[in-house]
Amino acid sequence: MARAAAQYVCQECGAVTPKWSGRCESCNAWNSIIEEAARQAPPKGLSGKAGRKIEIVGLEGAEAPLVRQTTGIKELDRVTGGGLVPGSALLVGGDPGIGKSTLLLQAAARLAGQTGVLYVSGEEAVDQVRLRARRLGLSGAAVQLAAATSVRDIAATLDAANPPGLVVIDSIQTVYLDSLDSAPGTVAQVRASAAELIRIAKRKGFVLFLVGHVTKEGQIAGPRVLEHMVDTVLYFEGERGHAYRILRAVKNRFGPTDEIGVFEMTDKGLVEVENPSALFLAERRGNVSGSCVFAGVEGTRPMLVEMQALVAPSSLAAPRRAVVGWDSGRLAMLLAVLDARCGLSLGGNDVYLNVAGGLRISEPAADLAVAAALLSSATDQPAPADRVMFGEVGLSGEVRPVGQEESRLKEAAKLGFAGACLPRRAGRKSANLPGGFALTEIGHLHDLVALFKRPNPKPLKADSHGRLAG
Numbered sequence: 001m002a003r004a005a006a007q008y009v010c011q012e013c014g015a016v017t018p019k020w021s022g023r024c025e026s027c028n029a030w031n032s033i034i035e036e037a038a039r040q041a042p043p044k045g046l047s048g049k050a051g052r053k054i055e056i057v058g059l060e061g062a063e064a065p066l067v068r069q070t071t072g073i074k075e076l077d078r079v080t081g082g083g084l085v086p087g088s089a090l091l092v093g094g095d096p097g098i099g100k101s102t103l104l105l106q107a108a109a110r111l112a113g114q115t116g117v118l119y120v121s122g123e124e125a126v127d128q129v130r131l132r133a134r135r136l137g138l139s140g141a142a143v144q145l146a147a148a149t150s151v152r153d154i155a156a157t158l159d160a161a162n163p164p165g166l167v168v169i170d171s172i173q174t175v176y177l178d179s180l181d182s183a184p185g186t187v188a189q190v191r192a193s194a195a196e197l198i199r200i201a202k203r204k205g206f207v208l209f210l211v212g213h214v215t216k217e218g219q220i221a222g223p224r225v226l227e228h229m230v231d232t233v234l235y236f237e238g239e240r241g242h243a244y245r246i247l248r249a250v251k252n253r254f255g256p257t258d259e260i261g262v263f264e265m266t267d268k269g270l271v272e273v274e275n276p277s278a279l280f281l282a283e284r285r286g287n288v289s290g291s292c293v294f295a296g297v298e299g300t301r302p303m304l305v306e307m308q309a310l311v312a313p314s315s316l317a318a319p320r321r322a323v324v325g326w327d328s329g330r331l332a333m334l335l336a337v338l339d340a341r342c343g344l345s346l347g348g349n350d351v352y353l354n355v356a357g358g359l360r361i362s363e364p365a366a367d368l369a370v371a372a373a374l375l376s377s378a379t380d381q382p383a384p385a386d387r388v389m390f391g392e393v394g395l396s397g398e399v400r401p402v403g404q405e406e407s408r409l410k411e412a413a414k415l416g417f418a419g420a421c422l423p424r425r426a427g428r429k430s431a432n433l434p435g436g437f438a439l440t441e442i443g444h445l446h447d448l449v450a451l452f453k454r455p456n457p458k459p460l461k462a463d464s465h466g467r468l469a470g
């Protein structure tokens, strides 16, 4: 009998090569290729048995109504698009210790009242999960627990006559199929185990949550393969040292992908944050230079966050640019535009940018607020503390309108801001804003620079630390 050929599979992207190499040619990851046994029987061509004709229909027709099961955790329901769809598979990824197990245990406990819930832990013993449940005050919930790693055993349990309505597998990297030679956590195992579990979920109609670990590059191990297989991919993220956790949908077959859910990690577990703006602005100190409040939108929800910049003289030949929570390429572009179009050269300075509170912003609408924070730090003049800012900056320095203006302004008014700096736009109606809310239109970065060139700057006073404050 011919010896089973080996194949080499990249554990980052799932690419298959006939030869081992130190670096994957398709994703450029180092040391990610390991040997796996090749599939015994390669799929044959179409010889032999004829297939059955498939049924072909038009686009019109009545579809079965989508029933969603709400978990009662509003932030989770928002991110999933209004609740969990029976028979769907969801992947929850995130760094170790970020709170994936906590979130899913809390969701499981909430749903346990409505439907059967099974929590399969491959990482922790039953006692550990119980201990966590007790700490969360959830001991009374009717969640069924199991510590198991064999997909064959889990499948046999789920194939029973009355399967639960929700199954959590924590985590997909710890379970394995005994028919494969590779170790748990390898791409082959992750793919085969997930496929098996998802097949049962679709057949039996239960909601399947898979927990996925994230590699140090921030991807779920065996990422591509898993992301294609499930219906919804959620990432749970947050900065270490901050209590906020953001649940973000990056793929969703049953809803939008731009919504985020905000949680706070407390000693009683994850608590929903109903008003994230207030939370992100909680530690803001008014009237300091280098700070500006950005009126952002995440999905359909407006969110105010503080952008902080520090421009400091540099002793380095290549000054430092450090960014937390924003795109460093975007910062480089803004600095170049400020230099070329407004004559503000920061080439000899270190520039640090930070989105306060650990949120990650990807909207181009943040440009104007970042520019204001940079200008404010560079000139050591506070940006107007009672104003929010938003607007996209183009390469010629023009400030362009962005979407969802009204909800940004309303959120700012709700949180007590007195006005906004925003892009110039013809025919703007400030109809629905509270009286006295002032709009300052900024057509070009020049207009913004002018805000920081006060003709009669207030005399600077030294504070108790000997620093100068406006």
Ligand code: TYD
Binding pocket: 094, 095, 096, 097, 098, 099, 100, 101, 102, 103, 132, 135, 136, 265, 266, 267, 268, 269, 270
């Ligand atoms: P966990 O859910 O175990 O993370 P993951 O499954 O993503 O690895 O979260 C563990 C962290 O959360 C741990 O560092 C302790 C913290 N935590 C709290 O702060 N409060 C709590 O009530 C719980 C259960 C955990």
Ligand code: MG
Binding pocket: 097, 100, 101, 102, 123, 170
């Ligand atoms: Mg865990």
